[in-house]
Amino acid sequence: MKTYYPIIGLEIHAELNTKSKMFCACKNDPDETTPNVNICPICMAHPGTLPVANKQAIESVIKVGLALGSTIADFTEFDRKNYFYPDIPKGYQISQYKYPIVSGGTLNGFGITRIHLEEDTGLSKHDRGNFTLVDYNRAGVPLMELVTEPVIHSAKDAADFAKELQLLLRTLGVSEANLEKGEMRVEPNISISDKEGVFGTKVEVKNLNSFKSVEKAIEYELSRMQALYEAGRQDEIVQETRGWDEAKQTTFSQRSKENAHDYRYFPDPDLPKMQLHSAFDIDAMKNALPELPNAKRSRYANDFGIKANDIELYVTDPTLSAYFESVVEGKDATFAQLASNYLSSDVLGLMKKDTEAQLPKKELFIELISMAANGEITSRGAKDILAVIVKENQSPKAIAEKEGLLQQNNEDDLKPIIQQVITDNAAMVTQYKEGKEVVLQALVGMVMKATKGSANPVIAAKLLKELM
Numbered sequence: 410m411k412t413y414y415p416i417i418g419l420e421i422h423a424e425l426n427t428k429s430k431m432f433c434a435c436k437n438d439p440d441e442t443t444p445n446v447n448i449c450p451i452c453m454a455h456p457g458t459l460p461v462a463n464k465q466a467i468e469s470v471i472k473v474g475l476a477l478g479s480t481i482a483d484f485t486e487f488d489r490k491n492y493f494y495p496d497i498p499k500g501y502q503i504s505q506y507k508y509p510i511v512s513g514g515t516l517n518g519f520g521i522t523r524i525h526l527e528e529d530t531g532l533s534k535h536d537r538g539n540f541t542l543v544d545y546n547r548a549g550v551p552l553m554e555l556v557t558e559p560v561i562h563s564a565k566d567a568a569d570f571a572k573e574l575q576l577l578l579r580t581l582g583v584s585e586a587n588l589e590k591g592e593m594r595v596e597p598n599i600s601i602s603d604k605e606g607v608f609g610t611k612v613e614v615k616n617l618n619s620f621k622s623v624e625k626a627i628e629y630e631l632s633r634m635q636a637l638y639e640a641g642r643q644d645e646i647v648q649e650t651r652g653w654d655e656a657k658q659t660t661f662s663q664r665s666k667e668n669a670h671d672y673r674y675f676p677d678p679d680l681p682k683m684q685l686h687s688a689f690d691i692d693a694m695k696n697a698l699p700e701l702p703n704a705k706r707s708r709y710a711n712d713f714g715i716k717a718n719d720i721e722l723y724v725t726d727p728t729l730s731a732y733f734e735s736v737v738e739g740k741d742a743t744f745a746q747l748a749s750n751y752l753s754s755d756v757l758g759l760m761k762k763d764t765e766a767q768l769p770k771k772e773l774f775i776e777l778i779s780m781a782a783n784g785e786i787t788s789r790g791a792k793d794i795l796a797v798i799v800k801e802n803q804s805p806k807a808i809a810e811k812e813g814l815l816q817q818n819n820e821d822d823l824k825p826i827i828q829q830v831i832t833d834n835a836a837m838v839t840q841y842k843e844g845k846e847v848v849l850q851a852l853v854g855m856v857m858k859a860t861k862g863s864a865n866p867v868i869a870a871k872l873l874k875e876l877m
C-alpha cells in the first residue's frame with residue numbers, strides 16, 4: 410500500500426477572561442444568559458463611536474507568548490477585516506494582520522506561527538423557528554488566535570496540542586478555555602499528500618466542541634482524503650471549510666474558503682499603533698509568570714518521584730496540587746508517594762462517589778499517612794479511616810483505636826494467638842512441614858481472621874515460621 414503524508418496546522422481561538430470587552434467598557438461575562446444586556450454604542454457600532462484597546466487583553470496575549478518562548482513584537486497595530494454578517498455589527502472585525510503581538514515559539518515541540526488579538530462576534534441563534542436572533546453580549550469580547558505551522562502529523566498530536574494549550578491558558582489565568590462553552594475553539598487545517606514534503610490541498614474543519622471531536626474529525630478527514638487518493642480522485646479535494654456532524658461523526662462541506670485579499674485588511678485608523686516594549690516591562694512580566702506545566706511536571710517527578718498519571722492530576726488541578734504540597738511539606742519522598750497514592754485513588758474516588766466528601770483536613774490526612782507509613786495501620790484500615798475523614802473531622806488515631814484498626818506489630822501480643830492457630834490447624838502445619846509452602850499464606854489468613862485483620866501480616870508470617 411502507498412504511504413500518505415498527513416499535514417495538520419491548527420488555528421485556535423480563546424476568549425480572554427478580562428473584566429470588560431476588547432474596545433469598550435461593557436462587561437465580558439460568558440455566563441450571562443439574558444441576551445443583549447452587555448452592549449453599548451461602541452460594541453453595537455453606532456456611528457461616531459470610538460474604540461479604546463483593553464490593556465489587560467494585550468497583557469494576556471504577551472503572557473501566553475512569553476510562556477511559549479515566542480517573540481513579543483515591538484511594533485503592533487490593529488487591522489480591520491471586512492466582511493458582512495449579522496453577528497458582526499460594524500461590517501468588519503477588528504483583528505491583526507501584518508503585525509501580530511506574538512510570533513514564533515513552540516508547544517509540545519510544534520512550531521507556532523503567530524498569536525494575535527481580535528474581537529469576538531455576536532452569537533446567532535438559528536434554532537428558534539423561521540428566523541434568526543442575534544445576541545451581541547459576546548460581540549467585542551477579546552479573542553486571541555493562535556496559529557501553528559503546518560507541522561503536526563497525527564490527529565492525536567493535534568488534540569494533545571490543544572489540550573496542552575488549554576492547560577497553559579488556565580495556568581496563566583488568562584482564559585477558562587472550555588471547548589464545550591465555546592471559550593476555546595479549535596479549527597484544524599488538514600491535508601494529505603502522496604509525496605513527502607509536498608503539501609496537498611487543505612480543508613479547515615469548524616464546530617468542534619470537544620478534544621474527542623477534534624481527534625475524530627481529523628481522523629475522518631484524513632481517511633476521506635486518502636480514499637479519494639486511492640480512487641485516483643484526489644482532484645476532488647478542494648480548499649473549503651467543513652463542518653463536523655457530531656451525531657453522524659462525519660464532516661460535511663460548508664463553504665469554499667475565502668482568501669485573505671477578500672477581506673481587504675487595512676490598519677484601523679481609530680486605534681493607535683503600539684510600541685509594546687515601551688508600553689510594558691516585558692522582562693518583569695516574564696519573571697512574574699506562574700510555574701508553567703512542564704516545570705511543575707519536572708519538579709514533581711524530581712522532588713517526589715510520583716507516578717506520571719498522578720503528576721497530571723496535580724498539573725491540571727491547582728486546588729489539589731496546593732493541598733498535596735501542603736501535606737508533603739518537609740516530608741520525604743516515601744511519604745509523598747504514599748500520600749499521593751491515597752489521594753489520587755482513594756480520596757478522589759470517595760469524592761467522585763459522594764458529593765459531600767471533601768479533601769480531608771490537612772492535619773488529619775498527614776496523621777493518617779504517617780500511621781500508614783509507620784505500619785501502625787493496614788492499608789485496609791487506612792481506607793476505612795479515609796472514608797470517615799473525608800466527611801468528618803475525627804482523629805485517625807482515635808478512629809483506629811475505636812474501630813480496632815491499629816495494626817498489631819507487637820510480637821509478644823501476637824505469639825499466643827499464633828500458637829493457638831498452630832494448635833487448631835495441626836493438619837495444615839504438617840503439610841507445611843512436608844514442604845507445601847503455600848499453606849503458610851492460609852495460616853496467615855487464619856491469624857488475620859483471629860485478630861479481625863489487625864495483625865501485621867509480615868510479622869505474622871515470620872512468627873508462624875518460627876513457632877512451627
Ligand code: ADP
Nearest residue numbers: 416417418419557558559598599600608609611
Ligand atoms: P489561510 O490563509 O487559508 O487561513 P494560513 O496560511 O493562514 O491559511 O494557514 C492556516 C493554517 O493552516 C495554519 O495553521 C497552517 O499551518 C495550516 N496549513 C497551511 N497549509 C496547510 C496544508 N497544506 N495542510 C494542512 N495545514 C496547512
Ligand code: MG
Nearest residue numbers: 420556613669
Ligand atoms: Mg487563516
Ligand code: ZN
Nearest residue numbers: 433435449452
Ligand atoms: Zn460595549
